[in-house]
Amino acid sequence: MARPRTFDEERALDAAMRAFWANGYEATSTQDLCEATGLGRSSIYNTFTSKHDLFRRALARYIDVMSVPQAEILEDAERPGLERIRALFARIVDTEFDYREDDERSIGCLTVNTVVELARRDPEAAALVERDLDFRLGLLRVALEAGRRDGTVTTGRDPDTLARFINATIGGMRVSAQAGAGRAVLESIADTALDALRP
Amino acid sequence: MARPRTFDEERALDAAMRAFWANGYEATSTQDLCEATGLGRSSIYNTFTSKHDLFRRALARYIDVMSVPQAEILEDAERPGLERIRALFARIVDTEFDYREDDERSIGCLTVNTVVELARRDPEAAALVERDLDFRLGLLRVALEAGRRDGTVTTGRDPDTLARFINATIGGMRVSAQAGAGRAVLESIADTALDALRP
């Protein structure tokens, strides 16, 4: 019925996500977004209405994309509970090194970056992140409860507290990675955190 | 010999620090800095040369101000090693609640915020933060080694690894606070982390 798009909306969204992820919301201009996606301004505004809306969608996509494999790991009934947490840590470390610009520093995690840069003044972003937090805490509790049942998690602390702790550890690893920590350091942080699950 | 200043440079720097801390570097305009400090543009540029330079000084001041009490805690020979770490955690929690805007969300830690927002593209800021990281890791090692000697830290992991872990935990607590965690949650994260020191 009319002229069709010459670009793939999801690819564009991915490119925008990468730009926000690597540079932050404020430091990414609409011009940057045009260059990152390869689209013109018109196409961007026609498709995504505003920079803020594009960010919202990019963040939502990031959360969706990242949570699938994490859920798979944490709900993997084949593995003991503690091993699921260990595998999650390993995945976190891998992503910190897989997704990188030319730079030697990690670009971190868009969710963490958003919490730090935007959560206080952007209620929509805060809501997305909070929803994701609840979801991930739930997944962690599942794995921790499994660990308690199968004897790999022996601490007396309740799964809720432990889930918060594991989640905080992941945040700390991501900040450490952005501060320049290498693979060995991240792995040792993860290993040490696991000690708290079987004291 | 000439007209004297009508403002206190340190007070102005403090106000600017608070502004950057609460809102981030990019989202804080020079206009915001004028309002926060109560100074006119001329006074700001006359005293601090540029927004970036003002930020650099604000960050340096933040690091200085924060590290003094933390060093005191971690080097306090009266306390066993583990208790020093515990006291440090308690202080982190307190600061997350002491320094707050009207908001119900924490403004976090300027160092962490800087790592996340700026470290990748601002080498000066990155250098300040890295220097501070080395300093704090050193303090943590001191306390952890003391803990090993006095028997309160019983884990077999080496102090360097443990220092990284404790530091990451603090980062994770700060991100959690910015994501909306309350006092009880932060305290439980800290308590759980301590479990890793005496497995």
Added chain:
DNA sequence: GAAGTATTGGATAGGCCAGTACAAAATATG
């Protein structure tokens, strides 16, 4: 092939950005 419709590129708008220019004001020194 004509009509209708959505996309696209380029120009543009209005505002805010960091930073500067300059003159008026204020004070220490002589």
Added chain:
DNA sequence: CATATTTTGTACTGGCCTATCCAATACTTC
């Protein structure tokens, strides 16, 4: 009190920012 010197307020600059406008384009349907 005069002079030298610094601070301060105001106005301004050039540029980049997000967002819009509009005409040209390209495609689908009839």
